[in-house]
Amino acid sequence: MDKNNERECNEDLIRERRKCNFNIEELTNIVDGGKARTARRREIQRLLINDPEFLDEIPQDYMSHEDRYSNELRKSAHLMQKLADQESGHDIHQDIGALTGILKDGNPLMVHLSMFIPAILGQANSEQQEKWLGRSLRNEIIGTYAQTELGHGTFVRGLETRATYDPTVEEFVLHTPTITATKWWPGGLGKTCNYCVVMAQLYTQGRCYGPHPFIVQLRDEETHRSLPGITLGEIGPRLGLNSNDNGFLKFENHRIPRTNMLMKHSQVLKDGTYVKPLHNKLSYGTMMLVRVGIVGACSRSLQYAVTIATRYSAVRHQSEIVPGQPEPQILDYQTQQYKVIPQIASVFALIFSARSLSKIQSSVTAKLKDGNTDLLPELHSLSSGLKALSSSDASWGVEVCRLACGGHGYLASSNLPRTYTGTTCAITYEGENTVLLLQVARYLIKSYRSIGKETGASSVSYLADQTSLASSSSSFSNKALVQAFKLSALSLVAEAEARLQKLCDMGQEFYHAWNYCSVLLLKCAEAHTRYYICEKYEQTVDSLKASEGVKNVLQSLCRLYLIYHITLTHGDFLKCGALTPRNIAVLEGEMCDLLAVLRPQAVSIVDAFDIPDELLGSTLGCWDGNVYQRLYDEALKSPLNKTDVPDAYYKYLLPLMKSSL
Numbered sequence: 044m045d046k047n048n049e050r051e052c053n054e055d056l057i058r059e060r061r062k063c064n065f066n067i068e069e070l071t072n073i074v075d076g077g078k079a080r081t082a083r084r085r086e087i088q089r090l091l092i093n094d095p096e097f098l099d100e101i102p103q104d105y106m107s108h109e110d111r112y113s114n115e116l117r118k119s120a121h122l123m124q125k126l127a128d129q130e131s132g133h134d135i136h137q138d139i140g141a142l143t144g145i146l147k148d149g150n151p152l153m154v155h156l157s158m159f160i161p162a163i164l165g166q167a168n169s170e171q172q173e174k175w176l177g178r179s180l181r182n183e184i185i186g187t188y189a190q191t192e193l194g195h196g197t198f199v200r201g202l203e204t205r206a207t208y209d210p211t212v213e214e215f216v217l218h219t220p221t222i223t224a225t226k227w228w229p230g231g232l233g234k235t236c237n238y239c240v241v242m243a244q245l246y247t248q249g250r251c252y253g254p255h256p257f258i259v260q261l262r263d264e265e266t267h268r269s270l271p272g273i274t275l276g277e278i279g280p281r282l283g284l285n286s287n288d289n290g291f292l293k294f295e296n297h298r299i300p301r302t303n304m305l306m307k308h309s310q311v312l313k314d315g316t317y318v319k320p321l322h323n324k325l326s327y328g329t330m331m332l333v334r335v336g337i338v339g340a341c342s343r344s345l346q347y348a349v350t351i352a353t354r355y356s357a358v359r360h361q362s363e364i365v366p367g368q369p370e371p372q373i374l375d376y377q378t379q380q381y382k383v384i385p386q387i388a389s390v391f392a393l394i395f396s397a398r399s400l401s402k403i404q405s406s407v408t409a410k411l412k413d414g415n416t417d418l419l420p421e422l423h424s425l426s427s428g429l430k431a432l433s434s435s436d437a438s439w440g441v442e443v444c445r446l447a448c449g450g451h452g453y454l455a456s457s458n459l460p461r462t463y464t465g466t467t468c469a470i471t472y473e474g475e476n477t478v479l480l481l482q483v484a485r486y487l488i489k490s491y492r493s494i495g496k497e498t499g500a501s502s503v504s505y506l507a508d509q510t511s512l513a514s515s516s517s518s519f520s521n522k523a524l525v526q527a528f529k530l531s532a533l534s535l536v537a538e539a540e541a542r543l544q545k546l547c548d549m550g551q552e553f554y555h556a557w558n559y560c561s562v563l564l565l566k567c568a569e570a571h572t573r574y575y576i577c578e579k580y581e582q583t584v585d586s587l588k589a590s591e592g593v594k595n596v597l598q599s600l601c602r603l604y605l606i607y608h609i610t611l612t613h614g615d616f617l618k619c620g621a622l623t624p625r626n627i628a629v630l631e632g633e634m635c636d637l638l639a640v641l642r643p644q645a646v647s648i649v650d651a652f653d654i655p656d657e658l659l660g661s662t663l664g665c666w667d668g669n670v671y672q673r674l675y676d677e678a679l680k681s682p683l684n685k686t687d688v689p690d691a692y693y694k695y696l697l698p699l700m701k702s703s704l
């Protein structure tokens with residue numbers, strides 16, 4: 044679609060775009076992380092959307108389970124081939140964001156890329172990388188990450204799959220001792236992968252050393268048949284991601300060489316001696332890496348949903364504001380603005396915190412290379428908290444966008460249902476959110492209790508700032524609002540710690556006291572992570588070198604985000620004295636003013652997300668706003684419309700209608 048050709052565009056959208064008071068391209072560059080990245084993303088997207096191989100013969104929703112899998116596998120394989128063929132040698136991991144939308148409903152190679160390869164990189168020693176990394180990057184072998192079992196997902200220490208070392212032949216024996224030990228869920232495991240990284244309890248010299256990663260061949264490289272001693276299959280339809288062939292796996296005393304234990308961090312020597320790692324959670328590194336990636340992925344899902352909802356809200360007219368006057372655009376209703384615009388603000392919050400987290404991850408990884416694990420707990424806490432809040436914010440945001448589109452948002456062709464099912468899964472996978480937030484709380488309480496000791500962990504240094512508990516501010520700058528978030532988090536942590544201590548003083552064991560306080564602990568973790576997000580948002584916007592127009596828009600969005608979240612949890616701000624009821628009322632009023640300020644820019648801001656129609660895949664969100672014709676055209680594709688009277692009429696309805704005669 045030619046974006047310069049207004050004649051093809053819906054008139055409301057033309058009017059909206061004429062109101063734009065900032066440089067859209069400049070904002071696009073900020074979203075992408077720089078001009079060069081925008082250019083690279085566009086180049087990749089052009090390559091994909093001009094390729095007919097990525098078109099579906101019929102809409103996916105009309106395909107059978109098998110066809111859906113096969114169709115996405117066809118496109119995934121083509122995508123890998125295509126990217127590998129590029130002379131510039133694209134790094135698929137760097138460019139993963141550019142690919143959003145080209146593959147629908149998950150894809151069978153997703154976990155190969157996002158976990159199997161990272162597991163080899165992060166857990167295999169150099170000889171092992173030599174053996175498997177190149178082959179997996181060239182897609183000669185396809186793998187997954189098999190950790191979760193029927194009986195245990197969250198509690199990794201509770202995994203039952205065993206890897207018992209046999210020094211006589213220098214092999215590990217992999218075994219699934221019970222039904223609950225069956226590996227269950229790994230993406231691509233059902234039919235696609237021929238290798239996997241398995242997390243299993245390591246037994247050597249009669250002792251269990253806990254879960255460790257092993258690389259295991261599952262299928263014959265020529266015939267793709269599952270190997271003897273291995274039972275494999277797919278687990279059946281899911282809420283979404285249905286082309287991902289999530290699978291099950293059982294081992295019957297299956298033997299692998301000793302050298303298939305991934306030995307970057309811990310080793311089993313030939314005689315069975317166990318060599319322990321620098322830090323006993325280094326084997327959880329793959330999960331941590333992916334949690335960081337999930338924050339960025341959630342911001343992209345939300346960009347898709349809010350682009351659809353905002354454009355549709357500008358095109359859709361309904362009811363009346365002024366009696367007797369023409370029906371207004373639904374975006375003119377304040378309640379509609381309250382649904383959509385905070386989600387736009389949320390996109391930037393997630394982008395900026397994802398970037399900050401990535402930087403921390405890089406510096407922790409660099410330190411790890413020198414054997415320094417000091418900052419690992421902080422990275423675990425931050426990545427857990429941000430993975431949890433980004434996935435729940437984005438899932439809720441996508442759902443709000445769907446609701447904001449009324450009935451049409453319920454249609455598959457809006458692409459909102461699939462965006463939702465493709466986002467809400469992140470609340471559960473890679474560490475269920477409640478569980479991860481409780482890990483954050485554990486870190487907070489520990490940090491609070493060690494105030495005065497130098498840990499070098501900057502994200503919790505504020506916990507030592509006891510003076511701020513007494514100082515509620517009367518100013519309302521963005522910085523002051525961020526301080527209010529800090530106060531609220533600090534006060535919740537102090538309250539939770541005091542409650543825990545009181546229960547322990549009364550004779551309760553710590554772990555019972557912990558469980559008894561866990562609703563409050565969850566709130567601490569959320570408040571702490573929200574404070575982190577708000578602080579990064581404010582700092583990023585404040586220090587941004589941008590034109591006045593772009594800066595103004597981002598400042599308004601940042602302020603809206605701060606106030607929106609204060610109003611959602613205002614009780615916490617009142618309780619700790621960070622804000623008064625009067626302050627809250629003033630902020631609520633200002634939030635409505637901000638909605639009005641941002642409303643005329645909303646379409647242009649989502650235009651800056653620069654999502655091509657072919658990837659957005661939505662009847663409601665297309666650039667030209669030609670919503671009704673597209674809805675009608677999509678409806679005509681229903682197989683039920685192939686005939687005027689369906690066979691089922693003759694089989695079932697006719698006999699029913701005639702039975703009473």
Ligand SMILES: CCCCCCCC/C=C\CCCCCCCCCCCC(=O)SCCNC(=O)CCNC(=O)[C@H](O)C(C)(C)COP(=O)(O)OP(=O)(O)OC[C@H]1O[C@@H](n2cnc3c(N)ncnc32)[C@H](O)[C@@H]1OP(=O)(O)O
Pocket residue numbers: 136139153154156157158160161164188190191196197198199200230324325327328330331332333336337340419420423471472473474475478479482485486489
């Ligand atoms: C070129 C390559 C580069 C590529 C990069 C690409 C990256 C990807 C990019 C984008 C990806 C975006 C797209 C996403 C698509 C992803 C698809 C994924 C599909 C889903 C896959 C899965 O779900 S895999 C399975 C995931 N499972 C889990 O997450 C399980 C959750 N449970 C746990 O993690 C743990 O059980 C637990 C943390 C909850 C508890 O562990 P445990 O019982 O062992 O703990 P303890 O109670 O004994 O001890 C707690 C103690 O340990 C510390 N700790 C825990 N974890 C860590 C850690 N990871 N690091 C450091 N420290 C840790 C904790 O803080 C406690 O410390 P204390 O000092 O004792 O308090």
Ligand SMILES: Cc1cc2nc3c(=O)[nH]c(=O)nc-3n(C[C@H](O)[C@H](O)[C@H](O)COP(=O)(O)OP(=O)(O)OC[C@H]3O[C@@H](n4cnc5c(N)ncnc54)[C@H](O)[C@@H]3O)c2cc1C
Pocket residue numbers: 154187188189190191194195196197198227228229230284289468471472473474475477478481
């Ligand atoms: C789409 C999808 C893809 C997946 N892909 C993979 C994959 O590729 N590889 C893989 O290995 N796994 C995969 N998984 C599995 C996933 O990692 C687990 O489902 C996830 O870790 C949650 O574990 P669980 O299912 O055992 O939930 P449970 O832990 O049983 O959670 C159920 C409830 O119990 C609560 N709960 C559990 N423990 C605690 C606690 N300590 N404190 C308080 N509450 C608690 C939870 O909060 C939750 O409300 C996938 C899952 C999904 C949905």
